[in-house]
Amino acid sequence: MEPNKKSPEPDNTAVRTALWRAIHLEIDAKPAVIEDEIGLKLIAPQEDWQQRPDMHADFTKRLRASIVARARFIEDLIIDQSEKGIAQYVLLGAGLDTFAQRRPDIASKLQIFEIDQPETQEWKQQRLNTLGYGIPDWLHFVSVDFEQTSWFDELIKAGFNINKPAVIACTGVTLYLTKEAIMDTLHKIAQMAQGSVLAMTFYLPLALMDEADQQLQMIGEKGAREAGTPFVSFFPPEEVLIMAHEAGLKNSRIISTKDMKQRYFKDRTDGLTPASGEMFLICDF
Numbered sequence: 001m002e003p004n005k006k007s008p009e010p011d012n013t014a015v016r017t018a019l020w021r022a023i024h025l026e027i028d029a030k031p032a033v034i035e036d037e038i039g040l041k042l043i044a045p046q047e048d049w050q051q052r053p054d055m056h057a058d059f060t061k062r063l064r065a066s067i068v069a070r071a072r073f074i075e076d077l078i079i080d081q082s083e084k085g086i087a088q089y090v091l092l093g094a095g096l097d098t099f100a101q102r103r104p105d106i107a108s109k110l111q112i113f114e115i116d117q118p119e120t121q122e123w124k125q126q127r128l129n130t131l132g133y134g135i136p137d138w139l140h141f142v143s144v145d146f147e148q149t150s151w152f153d154e155l156i157k158a159g160f161n162i163n164k165p166a167v168i169a170c171t172g173v174t175l176y177l178t179k180e181a182i183m184d185t186l187h188k189i190a191q192m193a194q195g196s197v198l199a200m201t202f203y204l205p206l207a208l209m210d211e212a213d214q215q216l217q218m219i220g221e222k223g224a225r226e227a228g229t230p231f232v233s234f235f236p237p238e239e240v241l242i243m244a245h246e247a248g249l250k251n252s253r254i255i256s257t258k259d260m261k262q263r264y265f266k267d268r269t270d271g272l273t274p275a276s277g278e279m280f281l282i283c284d285f
Contacts, residue, residue, distance in 0.1 A: 008122040013229070014095030015043055016054055017172065020067045023050060027057050029270035033068040034075065038098040042127045062213060062275035063220075069260045069274045070201060074169045075099060077199055079106055081167045086195070087111060088166035090155065092185070093173035096124060100139050111138055113160055115151050118143040152188040165195030165285070175203050175231050179243075182233060186247035190285075198249065198283040205234040210276040217277060240281050255280035 018039030025032050027050075054060060078089055078099070087110055091097055094114035100107040114121070121143045125135060135141070142158045144151045156162060168189055174182050189198055206214055221231050235243075237254045244252040257276045265273050 008119040008126070010043075010096060010120045010123045011117060013172065014116075014120055017067055018043060018096040018098075019045065019049065019052075019055060020060070020064045021071060023055055023057075024064055024068045026050070028064075028272050029268060033065075033264050033272075034072040036071065036098055036102060038101045038133075039096050041131060042096055042098070042124065044127075059216070061271075062273065063216065065265070065272045066257075066260075066274040066278050069264050070171050070278065070280075072264055073255070073260065073280065074171065074199060075103070077197065078110075078167050078169070079103075081197055082106055082110060086165050086167055086197070088160060088164055089113070090160065090166050090168045091115060092151065092168060092170040095120065095172070100136075101128070101133050104136075108136065108138055111140065111159065111161075113140045113142055113155055113158055115142040115144055115155060118145065151185075152191075162191065163193055165193045165197075168192065168196065168198045168200075170198075170200040172201060174201065174233055176229060176233075178232055183243060183247060186243060186249060190248035192285065194285050196285045198281070198285075200281045201278050202240050202281055203231075203234050204277050204279065205236065208236060208276075213275045213277055216275070237279060240279070244281055244283055249283040249285065251284040253282050255282055 018036070021034065021036040022040035022043075025035060025037065049055065050057075082089075089107075089110045089112045091112070091114045094116045097114065100112055100114075121141045125141060128135060140158045140160075142151070142154050144154050160166070170185070177185070189196075206217055209217060225231075237256070240254065241252050256279050257274050260274050
């Protein structure tokens, strides 16, 4: 390492998301919505990590449920699509996703492209090597400075075949982007091959959230502003569908919090249920 050069560090949001998946396993009732112990191994936090304010068991319960539901939904989608023959998987804003390490039986049959900021990716690759997981030849890290570089161009340089269908997952990203940047991303995705599937999360305006979630959302917005990563974009479902149509994406639909509750939480005994702010845009090209 060069003198005075800082070691790479992962994005704080990526760490928090991975820790929410981990704490779900430790404090919520069984069965788990998703089982992800590897994220915790990657981060290797201090022993008192569960005492972090953003890990508060009750206060963040609905947010934690949203995170595990989104992860399970994407995992179910990629497994289903791989069984149908899709062999490329793009994670736009991959963070500390661990599907490749947790499900090598499925992942090894795919070409997986994880797109994110250079520091987070450098740190993650170092940790994967340290822990003995390594970087298999079917796992591609596409490091992008989103303000200076086209993620789409870098994806193709990394070996992505634009003529073959893919699953494209983008979760927890649009909240930080302008509408113009989101539309640019949707236009690029619409250039991908017929047979591709997009799953992208969007966030409701405060007034459309359940009252139980509004205070938590305001606290989250304040924290994001103070951290220098303000929340930027919120949309009603009908506007998201219009955006998809204008970008040239076909067969678009919304998966709501109500849908997630029905899929993953209807028989739970611990009252775990996702927050109302997040929805999925699904497009089958």
